[in-house]
Structure formats: structure tokens, C-alpha cells
Amino acid sequence: MTLRPLPPAAVARFRADVERLVARGSDGATVTEPVRLALAVSGGADSMAMLRLGAAAFPRRIVAVTFDHRLRPESAEEAAMVGRVCAALGVPHHVLCPSAPITGNSVQMRARDARYAAMGAWARAQDMSFLLTAHHADDQAETLLMRLQRGCGLSGLSAIRAVRLDSFGVVLRPLLGWRRTELRTMAADSATPFVDDPSNDDPRHDRTRARALLAATPGLDPVALAASAGFLAEAEEVLVRHAERIWAERWHGPDHGLSIAAESRDLRRRLVRRALAETRVRLGIMQPAFERDSANVEALLDALEAGRSATQAGIMVRTGPKGWIFSTAPPRRSL
Structure with a gap:
């Protein structure tokens, strides 16, 4: 497998984004030793671009993990494809599977819950403090539109958090300032293989409809919407701290x-x-x-x-x- 190098400016940008979030995820404590980073890599263009960026920005410090939902016949080969790219990059790769078949209503939600539970348990067992996912600005904009449609409050409108505390450690989303198109172009230009999940085009899903609305409405800028979600998340953090103080004083x-x-x-x-x-x-x-x-x-x-x-x-x-x-x-x- 012959992979072409990434633009140095993109690698530097990714490194700075990750280091900023690692500092936030460490509660402001000075990080004196290089941390190991677990990257959630599905095989899609976004996560494959993140894999390439991570390998270039943090050599010998990343581990990739793929969760095979086993919802499609092609999923095992897609996980194997991620493994081949990881082998070419010298990145350790682990494949996880659900403990039981994912069935019933709200399959996407059930799949997400199963994925995070499995990756969280794996990261905890591997003593990994940070798990990185490839959510980007377009994902953030879609989530904000979906939450607005549901009448969510401030917490929901904060959408995808750049830093989220989980039961095993900290989830980081360093690509929230990146566009889907630039990640896909980066993967293609670097000869990095990737797959397109057909469920992303299924109109039955709320996210697919939000994506279609953004594509059909040029006046809606995903980067601006994502920035708004970030500002809302900052306001949410202030209210959370204030509520914590009141709780400690009065309960x-x-x-x-x-x-x-x-x-x-x-x-x-x-x-x-x-x-x-x-x-x-x-x-x-x-x-x-x-x-x-x-x-x-x-x-x-x-x-x-x-x-x-x-x-x-x-x-x-x-x-x-x-x-x-x-x-x-x-x-x-x-x-």
C-alpha cells in the first residue's frame, strides 16, 4: 500500500487542535509527559483522515480502534481495510464487536450506545485517557439543527461537545472546526482508502434529513452553526458550574x-x-x-x-x- 504524505500545515493544525483539547480534558493541569491517544476509526473518509493526521502528528503515540456493528455484510471487510492502513502506518489496530446483535427500533441510537460502551471498556482496559472521534463542523451543524427541531434547551443545543467526560476517561473531538469536504479531499489526495456507509443517505434518519437541508440551503453556513454550538456549550459550562455551587451550598x-x-x-x-x-x-x-x-x-x-x-x-x-x-x-x- 502506497500512501502519499499529508500537507504539513494540516498536520500542524491537527496537532494544535488535539493539544488544546488535551489541556482542557486534563482540567488545566500541565501535561508533562506525552499521552497516548486512542482514535475511533470507522473506515469513513472523516475518520480515515483523522487516522492519517494522528499518525503524522503523534507518531508512536496513537492506537486505532474500530467497532464492527455487524449491521451490514461489508462491515468486516471495512474493518480489515482500516487494519491494513494502520499496518502501513505502523499504528496498532483493534477491532471490537457488539456482545449481542443490534436490533429493534432506533438502530442508529442503539448502535451508537453499543459502540461507545465497547470502546469505553476497551480504552479503560488499555489505560487510555483520551478517545478521539472524527466529528466535524458539518456533524455539529446537523446536530444543532436536529436539536432545534426537537425544542431542546441549552444543554441539548450545545450539541457535540469538543471535550466530554466519560466513565472511562475523556472523549475529544479535535475536528469540530474542520469541514467534511476538506477531510474527504485530504483522504483522497493522500491515496488513503475509505468507504461510504449507505446508511448516511437513508432519508429515514433525522441526520440525513438535516444534511439534506444544509445542502439545499446555501444561506445556512455549517461553520457558523458549529461555532454557535460551541458558544452555547461555553454558556452551558458556566451554568453547570453555577448549579454545582448552589447544590453544594443548599442540598x-x-x-x-x-x-x-x-x-x-x-x-x-x-x-x-x-x-x-x-x-x-x-x-x-x-x-x-x-x-x-x-x-x-x-x-x-x-x-x-x-x-x-x-x-x-x-x-x-x-x-x-x-x-x-x-x-x-x-x-x-x-x-
Whole structure:
């Protein structure tokens, strides 16, 4: 396999992007030793370009991992193709597979969950602190449009985070400032093979429709949309830190009163979700299911603002002299 070299300016740009995110992902601590980087490489043009950039910018410091979803007959050969390129570059390569077939509704979401779970477990076992994915500006713009359509709040509109803490370590997205076209051109010009996943053109998927909207609307600039998502993510980080301070100061347990009625609606939303989750853990409540980061608590907040008690997720919340009190919801009356 004969691979042509990449433009030095692109390699330098990628190196700077990764080093900036590594510093952020290290909580501002000085990184004194070279870190090992795990690259999630699917075989698509974006991730193959990232593989080439990583190998050039951080020689002998990267490892590639491919998750074979086993959703298409061609996937095994695509993973093998990634392995051949890695061998030519001298990059260690690992192939992971799902522990059980990915089936049912929302296959793309199930596939994503299975992929991150497997890669996270692998990275943890390999003692890798950073996992890099090839999400780029066009992905970010598409995600922002999808979240706007769903009526998401600030957290959702922050879209794809450049730095995300995960159970095993830190996920970095160093290509969020890069366009899909420049990555694809880079792969082609460097004689780097890649594959096109046909599911990316399936109109049944929300992302495919968002991509088509961007392509048909020249006035929508993906780079500008991606930048907006980045600014929203910065605002989200400020609110998260502020909510953490309030929580540390005012949460003393479910029955001690959480005094947050005077805070903004957004902060009340975040803190009441956290209080519900904490109370469920303390009281051993498992049902009904509750998603702390995405649960709709608007009706609960409306009731509390009006001075009424309300129940959600198996918890009754009522107003008290020291704030909102959380307790087990009474059993529902049978008809």
C-alpha cells in the first residue's frame, strides 16, 4: 500500500487542535509527559483522515480502534481495510464487536450506545485517557439543527461537545472546526482508502434529513452553526458550574428543604432533576424510569411555583418553610 504524505500545515493544525483539547480534558493541569491517544476509526473518509493526521502528528503515540456493528455484510471487510492502513502506518489496530446483535427500533441510537460502551471498556482496559472521534463542523451543524427541531434547551443545543467526560476517561473531538469536504479531499489526495456507509443517505434518519437541508440551503453556513454550538456549550459550562455551587451550598438531603425558588427557571430545572435522582437513590426507588439529564420537569416546576405539591418519578415534592421537600410519592388510588 502506497500512501502519499499529508500537507504539513494540516498536520500542524491537527496537532494544535488535539493539544488544546488535551489541556482542557486534563482540567488545566500541565501535561508533562506525552499521552497516548486512542482514535475511533470507522473506515469513513472523516475518520480515515483523522487516522492519517494522528499518525503524522503523534507518531508512536496513537492506537486505532474500530467497532464492527455487524449491521451490514461489508462491515468486516471495512474493518480489515482500516487494519491494513494502520499496518502501513505502523499504528496498532483493534477491532471490537457488539456482545449481542443490534436490533429493534432506533438502530442508529442503539448502535451508537453499543459502540461507545465497547470502546469505553476497551480504552479503560488499555489505560487510555483520551478517545478521539472524527466529528466535524458539518456533524455539529446537523446536530444543532436536529436539536432545534426537537425544542431542546441549552444543554441539548450545545450539541457535540469538543471535550466530554466519560466513565472511562475523556472523549475529544479535535475536528469540530474542520469541514467534511476538506477531510474527504485530504483522504483522497493522500491515496488513503475509505468507504461510504449507505446508511448516511437513508432519508429515514433525522441526520440525513438535516444534511439534506444544509445542502439545499446555501444561506445556512455549517461553520457558523458549529461555532454557535460551541458558544452555547461555553454558556452551558458556566451554568453547570453555577448549579454545582448552589447544590453544594443548599442540598442537605430530601427532607431538609432545597431553597431554589428564587433562582432562574433553568437552574431550578437542573437542580430539581438532580434532587429527584438523588432522592430516588436514597429511598431505593427504581420505578418508574427516570433520565436525570433529559426528564421533562416543566409541569412539576409549574406546580411548585404555584405553591402546590406534585409527583414525578415516584417522588412527591412539596413546598416547605425552608424550600422544596422530597419524599416517596403516596401509592396511587385504584379505581
